[in-house]
Amino acid sequence: MGTKRKERSVNKENVLTGYMKRVAIAIGAGLLGFGIGLFAIHVLIQPVFPLGDATRPQKSPPLTLETPDLRTxxxxxxxxxxxxxxxxxxxxxxxxxxxxxxxxxxxxxxxxxxxxxxxxxxxxxxxxxxxxxxxxxxxxxxxxxxxxxxxxxxxxxxxxxxxxxxxxxxxxxxxxxxxxxxxxxxxxxxxxxxxxxxxxxxxxxxxxxxx
Known part of the structure; x- marks a missing residue:
């Protein structure tokens, strides 16, 4: 009886360990994907569309003022x-x-x-x-x-x-x-x-x- 209990305990630990490994791998993969996404935004998109860059000077659109005709x-x-x-x-x-x-x-x-x-x-x-x-x-x-x-x-x-x-x-x-x-x-x-x-x-x- 004691031997069977030990085997069951070992099996549970192995299952739990395997599950935690899979969770850790999934979390690691998610973090890696998130990091790659941020890198792509910074390298590929940021130079063209400066997202949230409040410090970079922005060009104002040209003002087109119509000269009023003051002639009578x-x-x-x-x-x-x-x-x-x-x-x-x-x-x-x-x-x-x-x-x-x-x-x-x-x-x-x-x-x-x-x-x-x-x-x-x-x-x-x-x-x-x-x-x-x-x-x-x-x-x-x-x-x-x-x-x-x-x-x-x-x-x-x-x-x-x-x-x-x-x-x-x-x-x-x-x-x-x-x-x-x-x-x-x-x-x-x-x-x-x-x-x-x-x-x-x-x-x-x-x-x-x-x-």
Missing amino acids: DVDRFLEQYGPWLSANEVAALRMHSGVRNLAFLRGDGNVAYAAGTADFVPAPPWTVSRPPEITGVAVSGTSVTIRDNRGNRFTLNATQPFVFQTQLGFAYCVDQTGEIWSAPLAALSFGPADLGVGSDIAPNPALTGSY
């Missing part, structure tokens, strides 16, 4: 339909016949003249108009005087296109009978204002300029 509608108009004549060039216009340069009628009563103009024919896109900006018209030969709703008086030539500062989308002109015509600016073709073209328009020493 008047600025855009002057840019699109320029260049514009200087004060000396405007003074010289008064001595020439056939002056039909596009005129820009400012709200303060001054007038700027472009180097270009648009043709006028009493047909579309030009149509007879009664714009609220114009409160009176007087014609003397080929000279026309226009009074606006701000109390300003402008002297231009007959069929000379002009634009009000308060109505930048339309061009107007007054023919020799005193009829007012208008056309959308976008519908007109602009070209150089050749002096002498339209010799029926006499020199106008009263052309309004800038003061």
